[in-house]
Amino acid sequence: MSQPTTILSGIQPTGKLHFGRYFGAVENWKRLQEEYDCLYMVVNYHAMTMPFQAKKLAENSWELCFNLMACGIKPENIFIQSLVPEHTELNWILNCFTSYGQLTRMTQFKDKSQQNEEKGADGFISAGLFTYPALQAADILIYKAGLVPVGKDQEQHLELTRNIAQRFNNFAGKEYFPIPEALYTKVPKVMSTADPTRKMSASLGDKHNIDVFADEARIRKQVRSAVTDTGGADAGAMSPGVSNLFQLLEASGKTEAHASLMADYEAGALKYADLKEAVADGLVAISGGIRERLAELKQDRKAVKNQIKQSSYEIRKRAQETTKEVKEICGLMNVRF
Ligand code: TRP
Numbered sequence: 251m252s253q254p255t256t257i258l259s260g261i262q263p264t265g266k267l268h269f270g271r272y273f274g275a276v277e278n279w280k281r282l283q284e285e286y287d288c289l290y291m292v293v294n295y296h297a298m299t300m301p302f303q304a305k306k307l308a309e310n311s312w313e314l315c316f317n318l319m320a321c322g323i324k325p326e327n328i329f330i331q332s333l334v335p336e337h338t339e340l341n342w343i344l345n346c347f348t349s350y351g352q353l354t355r356m357t358q359f360k361d362k363s364q365q366n367e368e369k370g371a372d373g374f375i376s377a378g379l380f381t382y383p384a385l386q387a388a389d390i391l392i393y394k395a396g397l398v399p400v401g402k403d404q405e406q407h408l409e410l411t412r413n414i415a416q417r418f419n420n421f422a423g424k425e426y427f428p429i430p431e432a433l434y435t436k437v438p439k440v441m442s443t444a445d446p447t448r449k450m451s452a453s454l455g456d457k458h459n460i461d462v463f464a465d466e467a468r469i470r471k472q473v474r475s476a477v478t479d480t481g482g483a484d485a486g487a488m489s490p491g492v493s494n495l496f497q498l499l500e501a502s503g504k505t506e507a508h509a510s511l512m513a514d515y516e517a518g519a520l521k522y523a524d525l526k527e528a529v530a531d532g533l534v535a536i537s538g539g540i541r542e543r544l545a546e547l548k549q550d551r552k553a554v555k556n557q558i559k560q561s562s563y564e565i566r567k568r569a570q571e572t573t574k575e576v577k578e579i580c581g582l583m584n585v586r587f
Pocket of ligand 1: 293407
């Protein structure tokens with residue numbers, strides 16, 4: 251095997267970049283760039299599967315590109331899904347290799363269609379939401395990616411992608427698509443600081459997530475107000491809130507502080523205020539550098555946007571190559587470029 255493994259992942263241009271997404275995805279993406287051929291995509295086509303506004307979608311997509319770059323993702327590895335329209339073309343073809351029954355069992359579809367029913371979407375559930383995982387399969391297979399860094403919540407989608415690849419390979423009579431593997435991040439789920447029994451997420455509201463781009467005072471305030479004792483923990487077990495704070499401390503690279511505070515905890519002498527201060531220090535240190543880089547990037551927005559358009563253009567060539575081959579395999583006529 252001479253070719254480096256290709257890594258592909260996608261991130262939704264919705265909500266802001268909070269520490270849950272940072273530690274759960276982006277920081278890991280950054281590290282993987284050292285070793286692999288990495289492609290990171292802003293999935294604006296996927297973002298249309300839930301109620302959306304055109305202006306917001308455009309703004310959020312660019313904003314996320316800026317944010318990813320500020321976090322240290324190389325611009326040549328970033329692209330916007332709609333700038334590679336072949337994703338939707340391959341999506342159609344793969345729809346025809348996707349089991350309808352398997353789509354009906356996707357828990358994300360069940361969760362999100364329920365959300366749409368509950369929240370002002372007039373109960374509208376689009377076919378796009380239903381076939382979303384087949385688009386995700388196209389995203390991955392179009393680059394013949396071997397590894398897909400995702401959270402555990404994407405396990406079912408990855409399994410579906412593998413099934414689609416296998417079914418296609420059977421049809422082709424050869425191992426055309428490599429069967430991709432999920433790469434789960436080491437940092438387990440970061441929980442909400444306001445309700446540590448739930449995952450940190452933008453949709454729960456501002457109290458529940460800490461924005462990577464927030465200023466120092468705000469980050470400190472949010473960490474200081476983090477829930478520690480929820481009363482739900484078994485006697486003798488660490489409460490979810492305290493465990494989440496330790497996790498954030500470890501994720502922010504404060505290894506020594508983590509060890510000494512953990513020793514305090516084990517000796518029954520932990521002061522929550524000390525733990526919170528250490529966590530705040532860790533998060534502020536990460537956020538400071540990122541905010542500086544963002545400010546620099548925003549001095550010339552046009553140049554940054556052009557960079558992303560250029561990288562999307564280059565990455566598109568790879569997608570076109572696969573789409574052309576897949577169409578040949580399927581007996582579909584190809585447009586000559
Ligand atoms: N479904 C993913 C999520 O909700 C986003 C995504 C879209 C993705 N396409 C992808 C992730 C391809 C990995 C690979 O987080």
